[in-house]
Amino acid sequence: MRHGHRLKTLLALFASLVTTPSTAMTIIHTEKSLYRNILVYEEDEQRCMSFTRNQQTARQTCLSLDDPNQFVFVYTRMMMGALYLNPQPRNILIVGLGGGVLPMALTKMFPDARIDIAEIDPAVVKVAQRFFGFNPSPQVQVIEEDGRVFVKRAGKSGQRYDLIMLDAFDHEYIPEHLLTREFLLEVKTLLTADGVLAANTFSSSRLYHHESATYQAVFGQFYNLRVKLRNRIILAKMDGLPSLDTIKQRADALEDKLKLLGFGGDWLVPLFSTERDWDSNARILTDQYSPSNLLNSAF
Amino acid sequence: MRRFFIFLIAGWSGFFVMAIELLSGRILAPNFGNSIYVWGGVITVFMLALALGYLSGGQFSRYDPTLRRLALLLVFGAITTIPVMLFGDWILEWIFDLIQDPRYGSLLSATALFFIPTAIAGMVSPYAVRLLVSDSQLSGHFAGLLYFSSTFGSAAGTIATSFYLVLYFEINQILTGLIGISLILGLLAIFTETSTHAPRPPA
Numbered sequence: 001m002r003h004g005h006r007l008k009t010l011l012a013l014f015a016s017l018v019t020t021p022s023t024a025m026t027i028i029h030t031e032k033s034l035y036r037n038i039l040v041y042e043e044d045e046q047r048c049m050s051f052t053r054n055q056q057t058a059r060q061t062c063l064s065l066d067d068p069n070q071f072v073f074v075y076t077r078m079m080m081g082a083l084y085l086n087p088q089p090r091n092i093l094i095v096g097l098g099g100g101v102l103p104m105a106l107t108k109m110f111p112d113a114r115i116d117i118a119e120i121d122p123a124v125v126k127v128a129q130r131f132f133g134f135n136p137s138p139q140v141q142v143i144e145e146d147g148r149v150f151v152k153r154a155g156k157s158g159q160r161y162d163l164i165m166l167d168a169f170d171h172e173y174i175p176e177h178l179l180t181r182e183f184l185l186e187v188k189t190l191l192t193a194d195g196v197l198a199a200n201t202f203s204s205s206r207l208y209h210h211e212s213a214t215y216q217a218v219f220g221q222f223y224n225l226r227v228k229l230r231n232r233i234i235l236a237k238m239d240g241l242p243s244l245d246t247i248k249q250r251a252d253a254l255e256d257k258l259k260l261l262g263f264g265g266d267w268l269v270p271l272f273s274t275e276r277d278w279d280s281n282a283r284i285l286t287d288q289y290s291p292s293n294l295l296n297s298a299f
Numbered sequence: 300m301r302r303f304f305i306f307l308i309a310g311w312s313g314f315f316v317m318a319i320e321l322l323s324g325r326i327l328a329p330n331f332g333n334s335i336y337v338w339g340g341v342i343t344v345f346m347l348a349l350a351l352g353y354l355s356g357g358q359f360s361r362y363d364p365t366l367r368r369l370a371l372l373l374v375f376g377a378i379t380t381i382p383v384m385l386f387g388d389w390i391l392e393w394i395f396d397l398i399q400d401p402r403y404g405s406l407l408s409a410t411a412l413f414f415i416p417t418a419i420a421g422m423v424s425p426y427a428v429r430l431l432v433s434d435s436q437l438s439g440h441f442a443g444l445l446y447f448s449s450t451f452g453s454a455a456g457t458i459a460t461s462f463y464l465v466l467y468f469e470i471n472q473i474l475t476g477l478i479g480i481s482l483i484l485g486l487l488a489i490f491t492e493t494s495t496h497a498p499r500p501p502a
Contacts, residue, residue: 034334034335035335120332120334145332145401146331146332146333146334146401147332148328148329148330148332148333149330149331149332149401152329152330152395153399156396175333176325176328176333177325177328177329177332177333180329182329183329286469287325287328287329287470288469288470288471289465289468289469289470290325290465291465291466294462294465294466295466
């Protein structure tokens with residue numbers, strides 16, 4: 001744990017060195033929203049959206065200018081692992097838009113799928129459309145609303161999705177009401193009988209244990225995809241996880257589609273794990289107890 | 300001793316209000332989210348309640364002001380916070396179904412849950428000024444000391460709740476603690492007032 005913290009500090013230091021303009025970085029657009037400062041810049045043939053806080057930038061979305069179809073981020077690639085659990089989603093909910101990379105890729109792969117996106121920040125929606133090629137349509141709708149409120153209301157009105165992607169966090173700030181047992185239970189009521197949940201979450205602080213215990217309490221066993229210290233994706237399914245053999249078969253079937261995004265099953269499948277590498281006694285996060293940001297800070 | 304209790308009650312009342320205000324954001328979030336307007340609704344309601352509390356506290360102080368009555372304000376403030384724990388979820392759920400717009404939903408919810416205890420807490424300061432001031436020459440002096448205690452208490456309540464209490468306790472545990480301390484402090488003040496007054500035989 002202590003070792004992990006030191007590494008994290010080193011990484012943070014490295015990141016701050018990288019984000020200071022040592023390489024040629026062109027700022028294209030800046031925008032102050034109600035929630036954050038949004039920065040759009042180009043660097044190394046990539047266009048990125050980042051939220052700046054205290055001179056530090058946290059990249060939210062990057063687009064490869066050479067091939068906009070390619071996924072730049074490891075975490076978005078891992079999110080696509082959800083398709084190994086449900087290869088043919090028809091009704092998709094995404095909480096947190098970012099640059100719109102996930103919905104754009106899903107629309108290309110599944111032109112008939114309906115996608116609802118809950119995004120709290122209207123400025124993010126605007127920037128995604130202007131600079132990242134995201135376009136809402138009758139099939140793809142953005143609801144400018146807090147994810148929790150959307151999920152609660154959708155659940156009450158009987159709306160159901162067969163794939164839900166939670167992507168509302170970044171490395172610096174967590175909306176704490178989106179990381180509680182009660183919220184996950186509300187998400188669960190939105191899933192169809194064979195629905196799949198994919199969540200982009202944390203992997204390197206004390207919070208990892210609390211978060212894992214909370215997801216475990218609501219969804220039971222899940223596939224845990226981790227890449228070093230950086231990213232962790234949780235994949236859960238309402239009617240139980242498919243076996244690794246099934247995962248491999250579906251990976252083969254989806255190989256052509258995922259190759260267009262810049263990766264394949266040979267990279268993604270080995271990340272699938274059900275091993276419990278967290279402290280199972282960690283306190284579960286609830287609406288009554290949710291100090292996620294304090295748990296995530298390095299102390 | 301009497302003066303000590305007056306300042307203590309004012310300081311604790313400041314602590315209580317800010318701790319509740321911070322928790323109210325938490326309490327509303329599951330139904331109305333964490334958007335800027337939810338905080339806007341919460342702060343509006345707290346400010347309005349305090350404003351009304353100051354007004355009525357000043358009026359109330361005109362009639363036979365005693366430490367006992369000041370302490371009773373603290374006790375009533377605590378008692379009117381109890382429904383937040385008992386019926387909070389039920390009320391929030393009801394308003395969530397009633398009102399689609401989270402702005403007015405959070406405004407109404409904050410009013411329903413927190414207006415009365417906050418207004419009562421607002422009555423404490425002007426009432427305490429009345430108890431302290433016997434000489435108009437010193438009114439500014441005591442008002443200053445009182446603002447100090449009350450606002451210092453608010454600062455302490457803010458940092459204690461947001462930095463530490465939420466890390467160790469559930470919301471309802473914190474509320475229970477706040478209510479308990481208010482009740483104990485109120486009863487202690489009532490007790491000291493009666494014990495200092497009672498043994499005074501007619502000369």
